[in-house]
Structures are given as C-alpha cells and as structure tokens.
Amino acid sequence: EDKVVQSPLSLVVHEGDTVTLNCSYEVTNFRSLLWYKQEKKAPTFLFMLTSSGIEKKSGRLSSILDKKELFSILNITATQTGDSAVYLCAVAGGGGADGLTFGKGTHLIIQP
Amino acid sequence: DAGVIQSPRHEVTEMGQEVTLRCKPISGHDYLFWYRQTMMRGLELLIYFNNNVPIDDSGMPEDRFSAKMPNASFSTLKIQPSEPRDSAVYFCASSLGGEIEAFFGQGTRLTVV
Numbered sequence: 001e002d003k004v005v006q007s008p009l010s011l012v013v014h015e016g017d018t019v020t021l022n023c024s025y026e027v028t029n030f031r032s033l034l035w036y037k038q039e040k041k042a043p044t045f046l047f048m049l050t051s052s053g054i055e056k057k058s059g060r061l062s063s064i065l066d067k068k069e070l071f072s073i074l075n076i077t078a079t080q081t082g083d084s085a086v087y088l089c090a091v092a093g094g095g096g097a098d099g100l101t102f103g104k105g106t107h108l109i110i111q112p
Numbered sequence: 113d114a115g116v117i118q119s120p121r122h123e124v125t126e127m128g129q130e131v132t133l134r135c136k137p138i139s140g141h142d143y144l145f146w147y148r149q150t151m152m153r154g155l156e157l158l159i160y161f162n163n164n165v166p167i168d169d170s171g172m173p174e175d176r177f178s179a180k181m182p183n184a185s186f187s188t189l190k191i192q193p194s195e196p197r198d199s200a201v202y203f204c205a206s207s208l209g210g211e212i213e214a215f216f217g218q219g220t221r222l223t224v225v
Contacts, residue, residue, distance in 0.1 A: 034213065042116075042203065042216035043155075088155065099145050099157035099168065100214065 002027045006089050006103035014111050017079050021106045023089030024071040031093035033065055033072050034100065038086045046074070046087075079110045116217035118204050124223045130192040133220045136185055137206030145214060146179055146189050147203040155203070161187065194224045 003026045013019055025033065032050045036043035047056045049065035049072060056063050060079075065072045076083055086107050090100035117136040125131055137144045145160040159169040161181045169179070176195070181187040191198055201221050205214040 036216075041218045045213045045215070048213055090155075098143060098162070099147075099160045099171075100155075101157070102147075102155035104154035 002091070002101045004089055004091050004101050004103035006087075006106050008106060009104065010107040010109070012109045012111060013079060015079060015081060017110075018075065018077045019079060019108060021074040021076075021087050021089075021108070022071065023073070023103055025089075025091045025101075026070065027091050027093050027101060029093040030067065030070075030091065032091070034090045034092070035063055035072070035074050036088040036090065038088055038105070039084075043088055076108075081110045081112055084108060084110045116204055116206050116215055118202075118217035118220050120220055121218065122221045122223075124225065125194055127195055127224050128193045129224075130190065131194045131198075131222060131224075133189040133202050133204075133222070135187045135189070135204030135217060137187070137204070138215055139185065141206035141208050141215075142184075143207045143209065143214070144181060144187050145205040145207075146187070147205065147216075149201045149203060149219070150199075158189070191222075194222075196224045199223050 005024050007022045032048050034048045035046040037046055047063045052067040060077045063074045086105040088105045089103045092100055119134045142163050146158040147155050149155045158171045159179045164181045177191055179189045201219045203216050203219045205216045207214040
C-alpha cells in the first residue's frame with residue numbers, strides 16, 4: 001500500500017526560528033514529490049521535486065529530495081507568523097494512478 | 113483565470129438526503145481530481161478524470177458516491193444517500209498533465225447531521 005508519512009504532526013516555534021519538516025514515502029512508481037501549504041482553505045502549491053539532491057528554493061523556503069532514502073525535507077528559515085499553516089507532502093506515482101497520495105500534514109504554529 | 117471553482121462552499125444536510133457537489137476546473141486543464149479531507153485520514157483521492165473520462169475511482173468509498181464529468185468545464189460528485197460519516201471537506205483540483213502541480217478549489221465543507 002502506498003504511504004506518505006510526515007513528521008512531526010505538529011510543531012510550535014517562536015518567530016525567527018528555523019524549522020525542518022520531514023516527509024518519507026513508499027509508492028509503487030515514484031514520479032514526483034510535491035509540497036503544499038494549507039492555511040484555512042485550499043492547499044497551495046509550494047514545490048515539486050523529481051530529482052535527488054537538487055534543492056528548490058523560494059524565499060525563506062527550501063526543499064530537497066533523497067530518492068535513495070525515500071524522503072524529503074522542507075526548511076523554513078527566519079519563520080514569521082504568516083508561515084503558520086498545515087504543510088502537506090504528496091507523492092505522485094502509486095499503482096499507475098495520476099492522483100496524489102498525501103501525508104496527513106505537519107501543523108506548524110509560529111508564535112510571535 | 114479564476115482558478116478552480118467549487119460550489120457550494122458549505123452544506124449542512126440531514127442524513128439520507130442526496131448531496132451534489134460541483135466543480136469547474138481551470139480552463140484548458142485536462143485532469144480533474146476529487147479529494148476528501150478529514151482530520152482522521154487527511155487528504156484522500158476519491159476519483160480522477162482525464163479528458164472527461166473517469167480513469168481511477170478506486171478511492172470512492174462506497175456505491176453511494178458517484179462522480180460525472182459531462183464536459184471539460186464541469187464535474188459533479190454526488191452522495192446518495194448521505195450519512196454522518198461523509199462529513200468532510202471535499203476538494204476539487206485540476207492540472208495540465210497528470211502528476212504535476214494540481215490547483216485546488218476552495219473546497220466544500222459538508223456536514224451531514
């Protein structure tokens with residue numbers, strides 16, 4: 001059975017801290033790994049990773065994939081209260097399906 | 113483009129009633145996905161379409177659930193009869209191509225009492 005496991009489930013830090021969110025996966029035919037940020041409503045896309053070892057960066061957020069160890073991390077530096085959200089990891093490629101298999105998310109709370 | 117549009121935004125209904133959720137994907141996208149999100153199970157793929165054709169409905173929980181896509185700009189997810197355990201947020205998403213970035217609608221929060 002395809003699996004995406006995220007850790008921690010929730011995290012509370014102070015503004016300015018750096019956080020690392022983890023995602024490990026087991027899928028039949030891995031094609032890509034995606035990170036989404038979900039605030040109150042719809043998940044919004046952050047990154048898509050297909051190759052090992054290549055860091056993707058957007059402002060204070062960065063992510064990297066390790067296809068040998070089957071995991072990805074999402075780093076957020078100098079966190080701000082606006083970073084508070086649920087961060088979802090999803091993997092494409094399970095049993096030939098084109099849909100995404102999601103982890104349960106990491107609920108991140110940034111305290112001022 | 114206005115993005116993926118879902119309606120209604122919220123629905124509260126009594127168990128046994130029929131519920132129909134609606135989705136308009138982004139124009140030009142050839143894939144449409146229906147997901148369900150609950151606290152216990154997170155986001156789960158229910159069904160997806162490619163060029164209006166259902167490709168994989170293995171995530172549909174029971175025969176009470178059905179989905180259609182009569183044309184490229186409209187899809188429905190129907191639950192008949194609804195049950196309290198169907199209460200969740202239902203998301204529709206669309207993409208150009210299968211496994212790449214999917215754009216999500218704002219979701220329909222369904223409560224069955």
